Every structure is written in structure tokens, then in C-alpha cells.
Amino acid sequence: MVFIIVIYGLLKKIDLYEAFVEGSKEAFKMGFTIFPNLLAMILSVNVLINSGFLKWFVSLFISNLKLPIELISLIVTKPISGSASLALLNTIYNKYGVDSFFSLLASAIQGCTDTTFYVIALYYGSIGIKKTRYALATSLFGDFVGILTSIILCYMLFG
Amino acid sequence: MVNKLWTYFLLLGIVYGLITGHSLNINETILNSAKDSLEVFIQIFPVIALWLGIMNIATLSGLLDKLAKVLSKVLHPLFPEVPKNHRCLGYMSSNIIANMFGLGSAATPFGLKAMSSLQELNENKKVASRSMLTFTMINTSAITIIPTTLIALRMMYKSLDPTKTVLVTLISTVVATIACIILDKILARRS
Incomplete structure (x- = not known):
């Protein structure tokens, strides 16, 4: 991708170095608005996870579903924290073996969802939008549909 | 919210x-x-600076506008408020393409650029515009062809078949995106 862009720029005879530096400069302006949003999100998500609330919340579902606790935690954690869900995925691989059914299911779930809260907070925060209307609701709906589809597919293909 | x-x-x-x-x-x-x-922040900042630099080359050389032109036919029905061939269509497509290949960290700077460019078109600067809602929705349900990070992790654990779940991921992200687009159209009509 980088190669194509640079070659195209070369063919169009623009000042590549100048253009690159000008573009990079914008990162500082962006950084100023991104950092406070990042800090705020990480603060509240960490407090929620470390207080043990999430574990308790997840344990509510266990009796009704035939899925291991780590997998439910993964589903609940993925939309709010990328690093926490990656850590959970590592735990699942270690515990059940990377090629086991639960690991495959966990991989599929990890692949089909995004860190929704983080994206919404960052994207809207960076341009100073106060009212995000139905952004979070629709995105979480998308995650839900994605997770459901991958669970069904996993049972059909690997189960 | x-x-x-x-x-x-x-x-x-x-x-x-x-x-x-x-x-x-x-x-x-x-x-x-x-x-x-x-x-x-220290992890993502250099990546953002790097890609914004490269992106600026693409913008000045006209590559971005070309990409916007090609993809505007596909994206226009989704973003009726955005003028045809507008630059933010280029940013949005770059973001979507980076997401398709699982390059989350490269997708973020494009996404932020797309948002600030959508903000220029926005009438009420405090309230999210319809195009923004559609964009973040497509972004979070992100159609993924190659989940790079995931495959790398599975390889690290010496999986016999690291790419086994790729098809599942592709199908479920496509289904999620379609479901989101339908929901978006319904919500947009009501509000």
C-alpha cells in the first residue's frame, strides 16, 4: 500500500518529503484531542474490570448457557477493551488448546467484533461531537448479530 | 450516550x-x-503520524480523489448527504480497506480523517450527522477478509490451521454489516 502511494506520488511529480512531513504534523493536533478521550475510556473501563463487577455480571449468564466462562467474558469484554479481550483470548488458547472447538469459537468472536466503545468515544470525541444519537446502539447491535452468526457457523462447521 | x-x-x-x-x-x-x-497513546501515536504522512502524499498526488471517484458509486447510496466525489469518501474507503485486512492501527488515522472531513459537512457541530452514524456503524461491524492480528496470534500458539476461522469471520462480519445497514436505513427514515 505504501509502495503504491509513493510510486503514484512520484509519477505525479509532487514533493514527497514535504507532503509526508506536512501530513505527519497533523498527528500532533489530533493527538491533543485523542489523548484525553483515551484516558477517560481506559480509566472507566479499567475500574469496571478490576473491581470484579464484570466477572460477577458474567457469572449471571453461566447457568443458562453451555459456554465456558472465559468465552462469555470475551463477548462482554471485546466491545469495551481490545487489550483485555486479547488477554482473555490468550487464556482460552492456553487452557483449551489453540485448535480446540472453544478456541476456534473464541477466535471467530474476536475476529468479528470491534472495540466499539473505544471507536465511538475516540471518533466522536476527536471532532467534539456531544450528541452521538444512536451510534452506540446500532454498533452494539452489529456486534451482537456478528457474534450470533459466528457462534451458529462454528457449531455448523466445527461442532 | x-x-x-x-x-x-x-x-x-x-x-x-x-x-x-x-x-x-x-x-x-x-x-x-x-x-x-x-x-x-505512545503505541498508536507513531502509527497515526506515519499514516497521516503517507495519506497526505496520497491526497496531494490525487490518488485519494481517484479512489473516492471509483468507490463513490458504491458508497453514495449509503451516504446520500455526502456530495459525489467528495474527499471524505476517499478517507472512508481507505479506512474500510485497512479494516478489511485487519490493520486496525492503520484504519484509525483514516477513520479520524474521515470524521473530521464529515464534520466540515455537518450543519450542527455538536450533534452527530447521519453520515457519521452510518460510517461509525460500518466501521465497527467492519467486514474482515484477513484478520491479521488474530492469525499472527494463532501462529504464535503453533496452531495446525491458523486461518481456520477466517471464513467464519468473513461471513459473520458481512451479515453484521448488512444488518447494520438495514437498521440504519430504518432509523434514518424515522428521525
């Missing part, structure tokens, strides 16, 4: 921590969060 959730997360965490006697833990978490977020 983010505002409310943020407060709830924080309060729920603190109250639950106090009840179960994890209050020391909570204090530590709050203090460490500042350090953690700086670490995350």
Missing part, C-alpha cells in the same frame, strides 16, 4: 469494589490508568 455509560462504568466499578472490599485495588487502578493510557 457515551457520557452516561462512562459515568455508569465508573460508578458501578467503584461501588462494587467498595462492597466486595476491593477498594485498595480501585485506587491503584485509577492511578495506573493514566500511565496505561499514555502507554497506549
Whole structure:
């Protein structure tokens, strides 16, 4: 991708170095608005996870579903924290073996969802939008549909 | 909504921590969060600076406008408020393409650029425009062809078949995106 862009720029005879530096400069302006949003999100998500609330919340579902606790935690954690869900995925691989059914299911779930809260907070925060209307609701709906589809597919293909 | 959730997360965490006697833990978490977020920031900042630089070459050379022109036919029905061939269509397509290949960190700067360019078209600067809602929705349900990070992790664990779940991921992200687009169209008509 980088190669194509640079070659195209070369063919169009623009000042590549100048253009690159000008573009990079914008990162500082962006950084100023991104950092406070990042800090705020990480603060509240960490407090929620470390207080043990999430574990308790997840344990509510266990009796009704035939899925291991780590997998439910993964589903609940993925939309709010990328690093926490990656850590959970590592735990699942270690515990059940990377090629086991639960690991495959966990991989599929990890692949089909995004860190929704983080994206919404960052994207809207960076341009100073106060009212995000139905952004979070629709995105979480998308995650839900994605997770459901991958669970069904996993049972059909690997189960 | 983010505002409310943020407060709830924080309060729920603190109250639950106090009840179960994890209050020391909570204090530590709050203090460490500042350090953690700086670490995350240090990780993503260079990537953002790098891609914004490369992106600027693509913008000035006209490559971005070309991409916007090609993809505007596909994206236009989704973003009826955005003028045809507008630059933000180029940013949005770059973001979507980076997401398709699982390059989350490269997708973020394109996404931020797309948002600021959509903000220029936005009439009320405090309220999210329809195009923004559609864009973040497509972004979070992100159609993924190659989940790079995931495959790398599975390889690290010496999986016999690291790409086994790729098809599942592709299908479920496509289904999620279609479901989101339908929901978006319904909601947009009502409001």
C-alpha cells in the first residue's frame, strides 16, 4: 500500500518529503484531542474490570448457557477493551488448546467484533461531537448479530 | 450516550469494589490508568503520524480523489448527504480497506480523517450527522477478509490451521454489516 502511494506520488511529480512531513504534523493536533478521550475510556473501563463487577455480571449468564466462562467474558469484554479481550483470548488458547472447538469459537468472536466503545468515544470525541444519537446502539447491535452468526457457523462447521 | 455509560462504568466499578472490599485495588487502578493510557497513546501515536504522512502524499498526488471517484458509486447510496466525489469518501474507503485486512492501527488515522472531513459537512457541530452514524456503524461491524492480528496470534500458539476461522469471520462480519445497514436505513427514515 505504501509502495503504491509513493510510486503514484512520484509519477505525479509532487514533493514527497514535504507532503509526508506536512501530513505527519497533523498527528500532533489530533493527538491533543485523542489523548484525553483515551484516558477517560481506559480509566472507566479499567475500574469496571478490576473491581470484579464484570466477572460477577458474567457469572449471571453461566447457568443458562453451555459456554465456558472465559468465552462469555470475551463477548462482554471485546466491545469495551481490545487489550483485555486479547488477554482473555490468550487464556482460552492456553487452557483449551489453540485448535480446540472453544478456541476456534473464541477466535471467530474476536475476529468479528470491534472495540466499539473505544471507536465511538475516540471518533466522536476527536471532532467534539456531544450528541452521538444512536451510534452506540446500532454498533452494539452489529456486534451482537456478528457474534450470533459466528457462534451458529462454528457449531455448523466445527461442532 | 457515551457520557452516561462512562459515568455508569465508573460508578458501578467503584461501588462494587467498595462492597466486595476491593477498594485498595480501585485506587491503584485509577492511578495506573493514566500511565496505561499514555502507554497506549505512545503505541498508536507513531502509527497515526506515519499514516497521516503517507495519506497526505496520497491526497496531494490525487490518488485519494481517484479512489473516492471509483468507490463513490458504491458508497453514495449509503451516504446520500455526502456530495459525489467528495474527499471524505476517499478517507472512508481507505479506512474500510485497512479494516478489511485487519490493520486496525492503520484504519484509525483514516477513520479520524474521515470524521473530521464529515464534520466540515455537518450543519450542527455538536450533534452527530447521519453520515457519521452510518460510517461509525460500518466501521465497527467492519467486514474482515484477513484478520491479521488474530492469525499472527494463532501462529504464535503453533496452531495446525491458523486461518481456520477466517471464513467464519468473513461471513459473520458481512451479515453484521448488512444488518447494520438495514437498521440504519430504518432509523434514518424515522428521525
